[in-house]
Amino acid sequence: MPLSQRTTLTQFLIEQRRRYPSASGDFNALVLDVALACKAIARSVAFGALGGVLGAQSGAINVQGEEQKKLDVISNELFVRANEWGGHLAGMASEEMDEPYNIPSAYPRGKYLLVFDPLDGSSNIDVNVSVGSIFSILRAPQDVIDSGRDVTAADFLQPGCQQLAAGYALYGPSTMLVLSVGTGVHGFTLDPNLGEFFLSHPDIRVPEDTQEFAINASNSRFWEPPVKRYVDECLAGKTGPRGKDFNMRWIASMVAEAHRILMRGGVFMYPRDTKDPTKPGRLRLLYEANPVGFLMEQAGGRASTGREPILAVQPTALHQRIGLVFGSKHEVERIERYHREPTPYQDDNPLFAERSLFRA
Ligand SMILES: O=P(O)(O)OC[C@H]1O[C@](O)(COP(=O)(O)O)[C@@H](O)[C@@H]1O
Ligand SMILES: [Mg+2]
Numbered sequence: 379m380p381l382s383q384r385t386t387l388t389q390f391l392i393e394q395r396r397r398y399p400s401a402s403g404d405f406n407a408l409v410l411d412v413a414l415a416c417k418a419i420a421r422s423v424a425f426g427a428l429g430g431v432l433g434a435q436s437g438a439i440n441v442q443g444e445e446q447k448k449l450d451v452i453s454n455e456l457f458v459r460a461n462e463w464g465g466h467l468a469g470m471a472s473e474e475m476d477e478p479y480n481i482p483s484a485y486p487r488g489k490y491l492l493v494f495d496p497l498d499g500s501s502n503i504d505v506n507v508s509v510g511s512i513f514s515i516l517r518a519p520q521d522v523i524d525s526g527r528d529v530t531a532a533d534f535l536q537p538g539c540q541q542l543a544a545g546y547a548l549y550g551p552s553t554m555l556v557l558s559v560g561t562g563v564h565g566f567t568l569d570p571n572l573g574e575f576f577l578s579h580p581d582i583r584v585p586e587d588t589q590e591f592a593i594n595a596s597n598s599r600f601w602e603p604p605v606k607r608y609v610d611e612c613l614a615g616k617t618g619p620r621g622k623d624f625n626m627r628w629i630a631s632m633v634a635e636a637h638r639i640l641m642r643g644g645v646f647m648y649p650r651d652t653k654d655p656t657k658p659g660r661l662r663l664l665y666e667a668n669p670v671g672f673l674m675e676q677a678g679g680r681a682s683t684g685r686e687p688i689l690a691v692q693p694t695a696l697h698q699r700i701g702l703v704f705g706s707k708h709e710v711e712r713i714e715r716y717h718r719e720p721t722p723y724q725d726d727n728p729l730f731a732e733r734s735l736f737r738a
């Protein structure tokens with residue numbers, strides 16, 4: 379397509395800004411800084427084994443108790459460096475930083491908060507499978523804006539419905555930036571020759587129905603009854619209560635699963651389970667569940683803990699984990715219904731014990 383007919387990310391943001399004549403341009407500048415960080419990470423990832431850091435451990439452990447890979451640390455650094463100087467942010471929080479990051483005194487402070495998972499799915503780095511970055515933009519509390527004081531974890535504990543924007547970059551066969559500023563979901567593909575994101579997927583919609591689900595089935599013995607029921611019904615296919623066959627996927631890179639679901643529908647589950655009583659879920663609320671939830675809802679899909687909409691959850695900690703179900707609306711609603719209904723699926727119910735394909 380000729381350049382004159384393409385829309386750059388910058389042009390798209392300017393168009394969106396026309397809806398808010400009083401906007402200062404700070405917000406757009408912030409999104410462009412985030413996009414710059416994503417382009418830099420895309421380059422680091424693209425060098426693969428030649429970059430010398432692929433899959434290497436940094437030797438450090440993050441606040442989650444997980445070993446940080448060098449690329450986790452590098453990606454975090456790229457996010458911080460690209461975003462700290464512009465004067466748009468009051469502070470940042472990241473999976474890879476135990477505490478919130480305050481903007482150094484050498485730079486001006488702004489009115490937004492940026493929360494991110496700099497490299498999602500980083501266990502896939504070694505095997506050259508898609509990874510990505512996830513981000514969420516919140517407004518800083520008014521007293522932070524007025525006083526310019528340092529941010530604390532409490533300033534970030536805002537429910538997902540208060541997000542101003544959210545998105546992710548996917549470092550796959552092509553690099554994409556998928557973004558919502560509250561006016562639907564739009565996908566941009568990086569032109570590697572020009573180093574520019576161009577609008578390639580305007581107004582993405584998640585189909586309301588699907589025959590595809592994604593879950594880490596190795597956790598099945600820890601699932602709660604509503605999840606076991608749902609998955610068993612999918613596996614039973616045409617012969618079961620759903621009356622249709624389902625397909626299953628698991629990439630172990632949530633950002634890639636979210637992208638597949640935005641492109642063609644599906645349902646993703648990393649539900650609350652009983653594997654580790656200290657962790658009420660695997661995924662992190664503020665920089666994984668909330669941004670993806672925002673994108674799903676903006677694209678006509680749904681995101682939930684199973685018990686309540688993910689965007690309604692009041693966070694209690696910066697690195698809080700949570701059960702997450704998202705994707706095609708009707709399937710997520712069904713899973714929520716199974717959580718509400720007294721489930722017929724009991725461990726001592728011989729019918730279900732027999733039907734469950736994940737049971738010994
Ligand atoms: O190893 P599991 O249990 O399949 O978990 C995979 C999940 O962990 C994550 O990789 C967590 O993200 P990080 O790589 O940022 O820690 C998700 O993207 C993915 O859904
Ligand atoms: Mg992650």
Ligand SMILES: [Mg+2]
Pocket residue numbers: 450473495496497498499500
């Ligand atoms: Mg990560």
